[in-house]
Amino acid sequence: MENQTLPVWKTVRFVLNNLFSNKFMYVRNAAFLQFFVSFVGFRILSTLFKGIILLSGQSNFNFSNMKLFFSSPIIILAFIAYLFAVILFVFIEFSILTFMVYGTISKTHFSWRTSLKNAFGEVREFFSPQFIYFLLYLLTLLPLGKFGMTSFLTDQLYIPNFITEEIQKTPTGAIGSIILYIVLAYFHLRFIYAIPLQILTNHCFLENMKTSWGLTKKKLWRHIGVFILVEVVLSLIGFLVTFILTITLGYLSSIMDNVFIVTSLFVLSKLVIFFMAIYTKISLVIILVKLADDQDAVDVTIKHHIPEIPFKSTIITVAAFIGLTIYYSGEAITKYHWENSSSAAIVAHRGFTEYGVENSLEALEAAAKEGGCEIRIEACVGGGIPALTAITEALSGNAFSEVLGIVNGTTNYILTKMGDEGLPYDEVLRDAQAKGFAEADPTADVEGIDCANKLSILMSLVFDKYVAPKDIPTEGITKISMDALAAAKEKNCKIKLISKAALDENGVLSYSVKPMELPASHPLSGVSNEFNAIYVTGDAVGEVMFYGRGAGALPTGSAVVGDIISVMKKIG
Numbered sequence: 001m002e003n004q005t006l007p008v009w010k011t012v013r014f015v016l017n018n019l020f021s022n023k024f025m026y027v028r029n030a031a032f033l034q035f036f037v038s039f040v041g042f043r044i045l046s047t048l049f050k051g052i053i054l055l056s057g058q059s060n061f062n063f064s065n066m067k068l069f070f071s072s073p074i075i076i077l078a079f080i081a082y083l084f085a086v087i088l089f090v091f092i093e094f095s096i097l098t099f100m101v102y103g104t105i106s107k108t109h110f111s112w113r114t115s116l117k118n119a120f121g122e123v124r125e126f127f128s129p130q131f132i133y134f135l136l137y138l139l140t141l142l143p144l145g146k147f148g149m150t151s152f153l154t155d156q157l158y159i160p161n162f163i164t165e166e167i168q169k170t171p172t173g174a175i176g177s178i179i180l181y182i183v184l185a186y187f188h189l190r191f192i193y194a195i196p197l198q199i200l201t202n203h204c205f206l207e208n209m210k211t212s213w214g215l216t217k218k219k220l221w222r223h224i225g226v227f228i229l230v231e232v233v234l235s236l237i238g239f240l241v242t243f244i245l246t247i248t249l250g251y252l253s254s255i256m257d258n259v260f261i262v263t264s265l266f267v268l269s270k271l272v273i274f275f276m277a278i279y280t281k282i283s284l285v286i287i288l289v290k291l292a293d294d295q296d297a298v299d300v301t302i303k304h305h306i307p308e309i310p311f312k313s314t315i316i317t318v319a320a321f322i323g324l325t326i327y328y329s330g331e332a333i334t335k336y337h338w339e340n341s342s343s344a345a346i347v348a349h350r351g352f353t354e355y356g357v358e359n360s361l362e363a364l365e366a367a368a369k370e371g372g373c374e375i376r377i378e379a380c381v382g383g384g385i386p387a388l389t390a391i392t393e394a395l396s397g398n399a400f401s402e403v404l405g406i407v408n409g410t411t412n413y414i415l416t417k418m419g420d421e422g423l424p425y426d427e428v429l430r431d432a433q434a435k436g437f438a439e440a441d442p443t444a445d446v447e448g449i450d451c452a453n454k455l456s457i458l459m460s461l462v463f464d465k466y467v468a469p470k471d472i473p474t475e476g477i478t479k480i481s482m483d484a485l486a487a488a489k490e491k492n493c494k495i496k497l498i499s500k501a502a503l504d505e506n507g508v509l510s511y512s513v514k515p516m517e518l519p520a521s522h523p524l525s526g527v528s529n530e531f532n533a534i535y536v537t538g539d540a541v542g543e544v545m546f547y548g549r550g551a552g553a554l555p556t557g558s559a560v561v562g563d564i565i566s567v568m569k570k571i572g
Contacts, residue, residue, distance in 0.1 A: 008222060012229045015286045019279060022104050029100055030278040031323070033093060041089040048085060052078045087134055091198075092120070094285075098199045101285045105293060130205040137194065137209075140184055189224065190216045193297065196288045200298045215295055223291065230283050238276040245269060267329050374570075376563035381407055381454045384555025386562065387534040387546035391461055398538030400462045402502040407454040409530035409550045410438045410445040411477050411497045415515075416528045419485045419494055425478070437530050437551070447476035448497065451513040455499040462536065463501065463509060475514040493517045494525045 019026070056075050070076055099118050102108075193212035198205050216223060245268050292298050364375055378388050382405075391400075406412050410432055417428040429446075432438035444450045452469040460466050477497055488495050496518055501511040518525040523545045527533040532550025537543050549555040 008225050011226050011290065014290060015230050015283055016233060018104055018286050019283055026282050027275060027278060030282065033096055037089055037093050045085055048082050052082060083135060084131060087131060094195050095199045097282060097285050098196050098289060101282065101289045102200060105289060133205045137191065141188060189220060193288060193292055196292055197297060202299065211297060215297060226287055230287060231280065234276065234280055234283060238272065241272055245272065267325060374567055376567065377457065378563050379556045379559035381457050382532045382534055382546065383550040383552065384558045385532060385534065385546045385548040385550065388461060390546065391536065395538055395541060398540045400536055400538050402537040403458050403462045404524060404535040405458060405499040406496055406524055406527050406533050407499050407550065408445055408451050408497060409532055410442060412527065413437050413530045415477060415495060415497065418482065419489060446478050448474040448513045451497060451499045455501060455511060455513055459501045459511060465509060467511060473512045477515055480515055488517050492520045494520065496524060
């Protein structure tokens with residue numbers, strides 16, 4: 001095509017016209033594509049990953065046992081195969097979307113089968129070192145979340161908040177993070193044509209990255225302007241449609257509370273969200289393909305062309321809409337049934353994972369915002385010790401002035417063995433790991449991070465004040481010497497890792513996690529080995545201590561079952 005760089009506003013108009021002229025075709029094909037990638041692809045990848053876990057002989061994959069996984073050549077090869085499968089599905093998705101869009105721009109209108117066959121035809125490039133380049137490119141996008149070209153398969157992949165918050169605890173980390181995001185965003189914008197060109201040219205991925213760098217060299221701000229304007233228009237349309245639906249159906253639901261109104265509201269809102277997500281994703285592809293075509297960067301040979309048959313396309317479109325409606329209707333009816341049933345309860349421990357990493361604060365907060373739920377956390381501090389329930393219920397008539405805790409069994413075990421038996425730190429740590437008290441990577445325990453997390457929870461319950469763990473002054477046990485333990489013993493004291501929060505006479509709250517010398521007469525001084533204890537002082541009850549096993553399958557299970565029974569009793 002002859003090089004014809006259009007003004008920004010004309011490019012935006014072209015993108016929007018293309019999007020809405022082919023809206024039904026895009027929705028139809030994208031709906032089937034999402035089904036293929038999200039259901040078929042996800043299940044295949046899930047099976048492969050479970051196979052890797054089984055092959056390793058481990059029960060799961062986490063940071064603590066990561067070294068064990070990558071110490072085996074067979075496991076490494078299995079991981080490479082798994083990554084290749086991920087890349088394959090992601091690339092097929094991008095290929096189908098790109099061929100679909102290019103068909104509308106070139107006035108060819110490819111069928112679903114044409115796009116699929118050409119997508120598989122492009123896969124051959126990844127049976128080469130180009131696979132590595134593509135993988136590295138995708139990994140660099142991870143810190144950016146959903147910025148730019150994302151896949152149905154990888155939409156939920158991002159760096160959790162608790163990791164970024166930890167990195168940004170210091171000014172250096174915060175500044176470094178900002179610089180990293182800016183640099184990655186810049187490079188992503190410069191390489192943004194790489195994937196479309198990989199699909200629409202016969203060049204290797206590295207060559208397409210170089211071409212993308214050249215295409216964006218002088219016109220980067222023009223590209224950014226087009227992206228922003230298109231997204232603004234689509235966002236406004238989505239907002240207006242959602243607002244009108246919410247107002248209309250909200251009014252109807254206020255005067256007619258029945259399953260039909262609830263289902264209609266839910267289905268329509270889900271469909272709007274689904275369509276806008278698809279249109280937003282496809283609009284980016286249209287922009288990239290259009291701008292690349294305008295700059296004569298596209299050089300593709302379409303294989304296996306099968307013309308689109310209008311009658312069949314209409315049937316498939318209607319079927320896609322009906323399928324989506326049935327799926328969301330079933331979800332809405334199920335939700336309505338559970339929310340209005342007095343004899344049913346859902347018990348879960350992962351939170352609302354669509355909006356946060358499972359078992360994270362974000363996921364739990366999302367579950368709470370969704371409504372109709374109780375969050376129970378008895379097992380979070382002290383394992384099987386019923387301290388949290390006692391503090392929030394049995395002792396709720398007290399105003400507390402202090403809370404002390406030995407809330408990490410690993411560190412208490414290590415300090416007990418070092419202080420009582422004179423064993424060196426490294427030897428005791430290995431012993432604790434062998435007995436299952438300590439993780440393969442004990443950093444969170446021995447540096448006091450786990451204690452800070454638990455103290456944050458205790459302060460929220462005892463003083464009704466939330467302090468983020470990162471804001472709690474924290475010191476672990478790694479700097480405690482044998483001489484210090486011996487000196488404490490001579491004074492008839494013991495060194496314990498204490499999580500402490502206290503109110504002074506002016507109502508100012510102080511808090512810390514650090515090793516402390518406790519006299520032998522103090523109740524916490526006698527807490528040994530892997531045991532935990534929580535010590536509170538109330539204005540009415542005085543001093544109270546809760547003591548028991550702070551970890552282990554049965555103690556933790558006892559606390560969890562207790563929470564479940566409590567919830568079931570509450571709902572009748």
